[in-house]
Amino acid sequence: MKFAATTLFAAAATAAAIGKRDTVFEVTNFSAGCIRHSTQCLYSFSVIQPGTMETTPVNCTAMEPGYVGGNLPDVKEGTCKDSSRTFSVTRGTDGLTFTVSQPVTPSSNQTGTHLIPADQLKITDEPNAVVENYVGPQSFSLDS
Secondary structure (H helix, E strand, O other), X not given: OHHHHHHHHHHHHHHXXXXXXXXXXXXXXXXXXXXXXXXXXXXXXXXXOOOXXXXXXXXXXXXXXXXXXXXXXXXXXXXXXXXXXXXXXXXXXXXXXXXXXXXXXXOEEEEEEEEEEHXXXXXXXXXXXEEEEEOOOOOEEEEO
């Protein structure tokens, strides 16, 4: 009986560990929005790698032309100031997939990803200014 209970406990713990994702980066001050009466949209945030000696967040931005209808655009190679980190944003049916990447070796990167759900993206329709803006939390984790 003890053996069966131990086996079940070990199996449950293993299953929980497999489903768990590790936090690679922590994002703060995240904002994304299209500028009224403009064709441009801005993504801006700060990022830090927890569990390291890093204490000062890296600032990242991208200014890109918005999509027709004022929607936030995809970003392929957003840059981070004074850092080798880059970021990307890809629109899908569930929202925006936001990824930060950092080179580890010449042939590999460490990446963390966060899904920005569609319900955190708001279209405002004011005269001559239909734009999409992010309305979710400013801080969140990017997981492996």
